[in-house]
Amino acid sequence: MKKLTTGILLASLLASIQVMAAEPDYGKAALEMMKADFKAKGPATMERMVQQDDAQSQCSASPQGLKPAQAKKLEQAQLNTVKYPADGQYMGDWKNGEKIAQNGRGMQSSDPMGAVNGGNCYACHQMSKTEISFGNIGPSLYQYGKLRGVSPEIMKYTWGKIYNAQAYNACSKMPRFGHNGVLTEAQLKDVMALLLDMESPVNK
Ligand code: HEC
Structure with a gap:
């Protein structure tokens, strides 16, 4: 047997x-x-x-998913790639930020070489009350600045997250806008203002 x-x-x-x-x-x-x-x-x-x-x-x-230690190591390496604004100024113009968030063009085969890229944030996030067409792969960012405040820590975190989403979530599905040169420093500042300026529709 x-x-x-x-x-x-x-x-x-x-x-x-x-x-x-x-x-x-x-x-x-x-x-x-x-x-x-x-x-x-x-x-x-x-x-x-x-x-x-x-x-x-x-x-x-x-x-x-990665093991916690591997994820932590990857996030640290990605965080090391983040370039913060040279002049220490995080915020640009929210009106331009709204246009960038709405713009889904850029880096596609049908785009001309050197065309200005968009951020396409609405494809994954709710951002304002006025725009009712948005995706929900990402969390709602409506009232982001109002809820989080505009402390230096929040400014730095938000910049880092948009610059390189994998710095805070190892295998994030969010594009690495600064790291991959999708958005310029000036565009990143405008998107920051969209999230953190109290006059922006995100915080109304
Ligand atoms: C392809 C989908 C996608 C796009 C496009 C996208 N995001 Fe995200 N985003 C996500 C996901 C998913 C998360 C949550 C998971 C994570 O942290 O990676 C997230 C998280 C965030 C967070 C952190 C939220 C928090 O509660 O701390 C911020 C801020 C953010 N996104 C801003 C933006 C901005 C600004 C844009 C446009 C420039 C953008 N995202 C474009 C998918 C996306």
């Missing part, structure tokens, strides 16, 4: 090893397909499509 059980155990172990070995590498296959079928056009480059940086590779390799 004992022999039989061992035999069954051994057989099932071998079978599962075989299944593991037979599992195709879907990630690699998808990458090969993208490399073969996608073509660069204008500002939509192939590098952005098929090359992951270290942070992206780590997150792709762990779709269930």
